[in-house]
Amino acid sequence: MAVSSLGASAARTLVPTAPGALPLLGHSISLLRDPLTLLLGLPAYGDLVRLRIGSGDVYAVCTPELTHELLHDPRTFDKGGFFFDRLRELTGNNVASCPHAEHAAHRRRVQPIFRKDRMPGYGRTIVDQADTVLGAWRHDRTIDAFPDMLRIGAGCAAALVFGAGFTPDALERTISDITLYVKGIFTRMFLPPALARIPLPANRRYQAVRARLRHAVSDMIDRNRTAGGAIGGDLLTALLESAPATPDSRADLVDELILMLMAGTESTATTLAWTLHELSRDSALQQRMQAEIDTVVGADAPTHAHIRHLHLTARVLTETLRKYPAAWILSRVTTKPTVLGGHPIPAGAPIIFSPYLQHHRPDIYPEPDRFDPDRWLPENQHPAMRKALIPFGGGTRKCAGDSFAMSEASLVLAS
Ligand code: HEM
Numbered sequence: 316m317a318v319s320s321l322g323a324s325a326a327r328t329l330v331p332t333a334p335g336a337l338p339l340l341g342h343s344i345s346l347l348r349d350p351l352t353l354l355l356g357l358p359a360y361g362d363l364v365r366l367r368i369g370s371g372d373v374y375a376v377c378t379p380e381l382t383h384e385l386l387h388d389p390r391t392f393d394k395g396g397f398f399f400d401r402l403r404e405l406t407g408n409n410v411a412s413c414p415h416a417e418h419a420a421h422r423r424r425v426q427p428i429f430r431k432d433r434m435p436g437y438g439r440t441i442v443d444q445a446d447t448v449l450g451a452w453r454h455d456r457t458i459d460a461f462p463d464m465l466r467i468g469a470g471c472a473a474a475l476v477f478g479a480g481f482t483p484d485a486l487e488r489t490i491s492d493i494t495l496y497v498k499g500i501f502t503r504m505f506l507p508p509a510l511a512r513i514p515l516p517a518n519r520r521y522q523a524v525r526a527r528l529r530h531a532v533s534d535m536i537d538r539n540r541t542a543g544g545a546i547g548g549d550l551l552t553a554l555l556e557s558a559p560a561t562p563d564s565r566a567d568l569v570d571e572l573i574l575m576l577m578a579g580t581e582s583t584a585t586t587l588a589w590t591l592h593e594l595s596r597d598s599a600l601q602q603r604m605q606a607e608i609d610t611v612v613g614a615d616a617p618t619h620a621h622i623r624h625l626h627l628t629a630r631v632l633t634e635t636l637r638k639y640p641a642a643w644i645l646s647r648v649t650t651k652p653t654v655l656g657g658h659p660i661p662a663g664a665p666i667i668f669s670p671y672l673q674h675h676r677p678d679i680y681p682e683p684d685r686f687d688p689d690r691w692l693p694e695n696q697h698p699a700m701r702k703a704l705i706p707f708g709g710g711t712r713k714c715a716g717d718s719f720a721m722s723e724a725s726l727v728l729a730s
Contacts, residue, residue: 330374330658331361341367347502350644354672363656366667369509373397374660376668379679379703381656385668386710389415391653394712396646396665401500404525407570410715411578418711425571428475428550429715434722437475438619441723444470445730446616460591464584464727465490471723472579476550476572477535489531490580495524497581532573536565550575575716582641583720587727589639590631593686600688603627608729617729625725630688632724636706638686643671645708670705679703 333353336342345353346368357364358377366373373396376382385392393415403412410421447470448463469490499521503511511518539551554568594601604627608617611624622629649664660666675683679699680690689695707714714720 330365332365392647395648398646406574409570409574435619461588464587468580468584585641590635630691634688637674640670640706
């Protein structure tokens, strides 16, 4: 049978459905209440499993092979679906959310700021940001690490994007808005779209945060223009140079900047906070890491040049990204009728894939709940482990800031 002749109902009969769908709401409540348990249970039903959000179908990919196919065929599996539809509401059409046809042009505009030769300079900014926050830590105090890691993450992302332009107050407000917004995106991903549009207090708060964030970024552009470009960071400067000064390009600029600020803040902060959580539970590991940092860095301030000698630190971070991938669920949408895992899928079908699900497959990572950095020692690794590890995604849409994020996380830990 020709794939193009298959409609949604034909695909529905062929892909197994996860149990537990409620009338009208489908799996929305389970996804909101305990998404990780739901995700981890899916491989028991098949390599590709159908979920229901409201009255619509969503296909969940459960194997590394199918995820690989999804990530490496962006013409068929384009950006879209639950996660990216919500992201577009805030950040419009930018490098992370734009369709495949526009992606190369977007990526070319931002790629220069992530060039390898820029990393040593960023290293100094990262260590300065870390010192400002960590300088307030005291030995005998319990620390809630996540807010402090957010402060460092936002400081680094803001420096990369806006240079020295953010005032401490504006930065603090932006951190809180980004956190609220990321939570809002998550809730809206799994609600039927009509519910997310009702003017409930939560929906109004979400819209207010969106407006505030856009205003803060727009204000930064004006301040940079008034200062003759003197306070802009690498990204703002690069984008202003490449864009004509029209109202449309102004909106595009806000979209691109706000995305980078969001992408650079939460994910690295989450990774660092989970790393500190694991270290706080394992004093032997903590001592081994301290010894490595003492040997490699000594009493000096850590620099970018130290990073490649911090082998255990790198394994600890890799294990954090495996066990706690910050981008734990992502989506795509089919642009045409296709076949995935032997199943016909109609055009316009939302598909989710989950680095979390993949990183917790016991057939690839034995005892997946155990935090074990030494599973990444060369003698303990097998090729499937690396292949299935996708904390930064893959293919043409792989994270643009992966090296920046790894440098940031290593230098903050070393600090
Ligand atoms: C530990 C930290 C980070 C993690 C786990 C992470 C994860 C990801 C993932 C999984 C994607 C791909 C999404 C998809 O395929 O749908 C992505 C894309 C992206 N990330 Fe990151 N990210 C991190 C840090 C950063 C930082 C620090 C920046 C920038 C300062 C950044 C900028 C971007 C951009 C621009 C994209 C879009 C790439 C494209 O579509 O061309 N990320 N990130």
